[in-house]
Amino acid sequence: MEWWHAGGVSEVEDLVAVMRRLRAECAWKAEQTHESLVPYLHEEAGEVAEAIAEGDSAHLCEELGDLLLQVVFHAAIAEERGEFTMDDVAAGITAKLRRRNPHVFDPASLGREPDAPPLSATEVNEIWQAVKRQERSGGGRP
Numbered sequence: 792m793e794w795w796h797a798g799g800v801s802e803v804e805d806l807v808a809v810m811r812r813l814r815a816e817c818a819w820k821a822e823q824t825h826e827s828l829v830p831y832l833h834e835e836a837g838e839v840a841e842a843i844a845e846g847d848s849a850h851l852c853e854e855l856g857d858l859l860l861q862v863v864f865h866a867a868i869a870e871e872r873g874e875f876t877m878d879d880v881a882a883g884i885t886a887k888l889r890r891r892n893p894h895v896f897d898p899a900s901l902g903r904e905p906d907a908p909p910l911s912a913t914e915v916n917e918i919w920q921a922v923k924r925q926e927r928s929g930g931g932r933p
Contacts, residue, residue, distance in 0.1 A: 806859070807877045810867045825865055832861045891922045 800808075813820045835858045842851040866877040889896045894903065894910050901918070910918070 803877075803881075806863055807867070810860075810863045811870075814867050814871065820864075823864065823868070825868055828861065828864060828868075832858075832865075835861050890926070891919045893922070894918055 810820075815821070835854065839851070839854045839858050842854045862880065863877060866875070866880050870876045892915075893900045894915060898905065898907070
């Protein structure tokens with residue numbers, strides 16, 4: 792599956808552009824706030840869980856899209872306020888994934904040799920939790 796259109800715009804970038812236009816041209820969407828959207832965020836997260844329980848991948852895909860819409864909606868509101876953008880959201884989670892998965896992105900920091908056997912899921916979770924504790928003990932998020 793390609794992340795890029797032939798024209799060079801990703802589907803996610805297209806979604807962000809659509810949301811920006813809707814915030815500008817749709818009265819209902821323009822008046823929404825982080826607070827007013829909370830019920831929809833909860834609803835969509837619950838529907839994702841239901842789709843997983845059903846084991847229906849087409850339904851899961853649709854519900855993940857609805858949940859992604861909530862993320863993009865909140866990012867658009869924040870962007871309008873000059874707080875952060877969708878790119879900031881993506882950059883933040885990408886950096887967090889790299890930090891909390893040193894076994895993949897920086898195995899030398901763990902003293903692991905490149906040809907070492909893969910870590911177990913339990914070991915990976917222990918590393919994740921240790922990095923998370925370290926981040927929080929440093930006085931907050933990096």
